[in-house]
Amino acid sequence: xxxxxxxxxxxxxxxxxxxxxxxxxxxxxxxxxxxxxxxxxxxxxxxxxxxxxxxxxxxxxxxxxxxxxxxxxxxxxxxxxxxxxxxxxxxxxxxxxxxxxxxxxxxxxxxxxxxxxxxxxxxxxxxxxxxxxxxxxxxxxxxxxxxxxxxxxxxxxxxxxxxxxxxxxxxxxxxxxxxxxxxxxxxxxxxxxxxxxxxxxxxxxxxxxxxxxxxxxxxxxxxxxxxxxxxxxxxxxxxxxxxxxxxxxxxxxxxxxxxxxxxxxxxxxxxxxxxxxxxxxxxxxxxxxxxxxxxxxxxxxxxxxxxxxxxxxxxxxxxxxxxxxxxxxxxx
Ligand code: ADP
Ligand code: MG
Numbered sequence: 001x002x003x004x005x006x007x008x009x010x011x012x013x014x015x016x017x018x019x020x021x022x023x024x025x026x027x028x029x030x031x032x033x034x035x036x037x038x039x040x041x042x043x044x045x046x047x048x049x050x051x052x053x054x055x056x057x058x059x060x061x062x063x064x065x066x067x068x069x070x071x072x073x074x075x076x077x078x079x080x081x082x083x084x085x086x087x088x089x090x091x092x093x094x095x096x097x098x099x100x101x102x103x104x105x106x107x108x109x110x111x112x113x114x115x116x117x118x119x120x121x122x123x124x125x126x127x128x129x130x131x132x133x134x135x136x137x138x139x140x141x142x143x144x145x146x147x148x149x150x151x152x153x154x155x156x157x158x159x160x161x162x163x164x165x166x167x168x169x170x171x172x173x174x175x176x177x178x179x180x181x182x183x184x185x186x187x188x189x190x191x192x193x194x195x196x197x198x199x200x201x202x203x204x205x206x207x208x209x210x211x212x213x214x215x216x217x218x219x220x221x222x223x224x225x226x227x228x229x230x231x232x233x234x235x236x237x238x239x240x241x242x243x244x245x246x247x248x249x250x251x252x253x254x255x256x257x258x259x260x261x262x263x264x265x266x267x268x269x270x271x272x273x274x275x276x277x278x279x280x281x282x283x284x285x286x287x288x289x290x291x292x293x294x295x296x297x298x299x300x301x302x303x304x305x306x307x308x309x310x311x312x313x314x315x316x317x318x319x320x321x322x323x324x325x326x327x328x329x330x331x332x
Pocket of ligand 1 (some may be wrong): 016040042043044048049116
């Protein structure tokens with residue numbers, strides 16, 4: 001069997017012809033068992049892409065192959081969607097007055113009651129929600145509701161799980177746990193996962209592959225750390241790492257001579273020097289932003305502002321002068 005579970009070919013879906021909307025000529029393959037993160041701003045076409053893969057939208061051009069077979073659109077079959085794919089959206093679509101157990105079990109048919117019970121209990125264990133079995137959805141936190149929604153989606157021998165903004169309802173602490181859970185569930189069950197988010201923190205560390213979309217176009221695909229370190233567009237560096245973007249004239253004022261229009265670097269590529277050395281240039285600390293275990297410094301030299309990471313909190317303070325060297329930068 002082909003190792004690709006999904007092949008997206010020339011997929012195009014435009015809502016209006018007058019202006020750019022939806023997705024344009026998207027191509028990629030996904031290997032069985034991979035976790036894929038699709039990152040893009042709000043309105044970039046993420047939900048359109050997921051719905052198109054799922055067979056929920058009539059696309060204008062192109063096709064989606066699932067295990068080598070073309071996914072049918074809503075105009076080609078009575079019930080839209082695919083029985084081996086499940087989509088979990090932001091609203092979870094749970095029966096909020098029913099109990100956790102029943103929300104999950106009701107996704108299964110009644111033909112084999114014993115198997116239905118076993119599968120439901122096993123899936124609750126997988127997602128660590130066994131103890132919530134008798135609770136109603138209204139009594140659960142956002143994170144717990146999300147686990148129930150994923151359990152319901154997974155219980156029917158699902159091969160491909162589509163998650164639309166899976167972490168938007170949960171707080172930062174729970175996010176970490178859910179991210180790890182999704183990775184673990186994928187590894188344990190072999191399910192392939194595609195999740196989309198506008199927040200790169202949701203996907204960067206979790207995914208096997210990262211796909212960046214902008215204005216409906218796929219602009220880069222690769223392993224998260226590779227994409228982060230080798231962005232092909234300024235936009236990618238901005239969305240992934242809050243990069244510093246300078247015009248060539250600004251860069252020149254910092255001693256960086258660039259033949260291209262734009263110079264880009266991440267704050268952590270700026271090396272703060274202790275003492276005065278020839279490798280560094282003198283900057284003034286304009287502001288210090290508290291970031292938890294580190295600080296971000298806003299630095300100025302010759303009227304140009306950059307940002308740098310300071311791991312030794314409190315080492316340099318506002319109005320101090322520091323030596324900094326931009327160790328690595330990219331040209332665009
Ligand atoms: P995302 O999920 O990345 O926020 P969407 O896929 O929902 O983006 O939307 C992409 C673009 O297509 C947006 O500009 C949006 O306004 C437009 N769009 C989405 N759904 C429809 C629709 N049903 N009718 C018209 N335009 C739509
Ligand atoms: Mg969306």
